Amino acid sequence: MKNRMKEYRARLSLTQEKLAEIVGVRRETIIYLEKGNYNPSLKLAYTIARALEASIEDIFILDDE
Amino acid sequence: MKTRLILIAYAVISLLGLMMLLSRENVYVVLALIIGFVLLGHRELWPLIRYRRLPVIDERVKNNLTSAMRLTGVFFFIASIVLILMMRFNVFQDTPTALIISGQLVIIGIVYVVTYHYYDRARPNLGERATRWLKICLITAGLSLSTIALAIVLHNLISAWFGFEDAFFFILGLLVAPAVLAASLLGSLVIFIKGLGASFRGVEQV
Numbered sequence: 467m468k469n470r471m472k473e474y475r476a477r478l479s480l481t482q483e484k485l486a487e488i489v490g491v492r493r494e495t496i497i498y499l500e501k502g503n504y505n506p507s508l509k510l511a512y513t514i515a516r517a518l519e520a521s522i523e524d525i526f527i528l529d530d531e
Numbered sequence: 532m533k534t535r536l537i538l539i540a541y542a543v544i545s546l547l548g549l550m551m552l553l554s555r556e557n558v559y560v561v562l563a564l565i566i567g568f569v570l571l572g573h574r575e576l577w578p579l580i581r582y583r584r585l586p587v588i589d590e591r592v593k594n595n596l597t598s599a600m601r602l603t604g605v606f607f608f609i610a611s612i613v614l615i616l617m618m619r620f621n622v623f624q625d626t627p628t629a630l631i632i633s634g635q636l637v638i639i640g641i642v643y644v645v646t647y648h649y650y651d652r653a654r655p656n657l658g659e660r661a662t663r664w665l666k667i668c669l670i671t672a673g674l675s676l677s678t679i680a681l682a683i684v685l686h687n688l689i690s691a692w693f694g695f696e697d698a699f700f701f702i703l704g705l706l707v708a709p710a711v712l713a714a715s716l717l718g719s720l721v722i723f724i725k726g727l728g729a730s731f732r733g734v735e736q737v
Binding site: 502 | 587590591652
């Protein structure tokens with residue numbers, strides 16, 4: 467799964483640490499997510515999308531799409 | 532909150548355990564435990580020292596803990612059976628039992644640390660084909676392990692019932708099945724390392 471977390475985070479001028487704090491995860495988790503090394507649960511994906519003021523479909527993209 | 536309470540309880544029990552071990556002059560065990568604790572908890576220790584607070588135990592950390600515990604449990608089970616068989620056939624000869632068990636525990640500790648830190652890096656980089664092969668390797672490992680136990684029982688039963696030395700189950704249990712077990716474990720390790728290597732190189736999937 468690909469994602470556009472970094473792009474949306476930059477739009478809101480959020481640091482990885484700040485986003486991690488808002489979402490309630492560790493900064494390493496944000497790094498793993500942005501690099502595509504970790505696939506989040508639906509709950510976490512929803513929380514991230516809400517924090518980045520976008521929909522899940524905007525942030526997370528399935529590879530075969 | 533529940534996780535934090537568990538961690539505090541774990542820390543208190545560990546401290547008491549360490550004090551008991553120190554009072555019995557088992558310094559090398561204390562050292563091994565401290566090294567293991569630092570290796571496992573270095574991501575937690577730094578924020579605890581610097582910011583005086585424990586980092587969040589999020590879903591990735593929980594997943595890692597569960598995966599590491601599950602995989603180490605399976606490894607422990609397999610390693611114990613292999614070790615018992617090796618001791619039964621006197622492979623280690625005059626090596627003290629405490630040393631053999633210590634070696635096994637150290638290897639299990641390494642497996643836990645490696646899976647805890649790297650499983651989530653390797654897993655997403657495994658493609659459909661690699662995941663299928665990993666499953667085949669692990670299932671084969673489980674089957675060959677069961678075959679070892681079954682072949683030994685059948686060999687002993689045939690010898691006891693019919694009074695002659697059975698060769699088929701002897702070869703199956705002591706040569707063929709262990710070789711298949713070793714090959715399948717090696718195969719799964721290779722796939723895991725490939726997935727990990729791909730994650731470090733930034734390759735999508737292997």
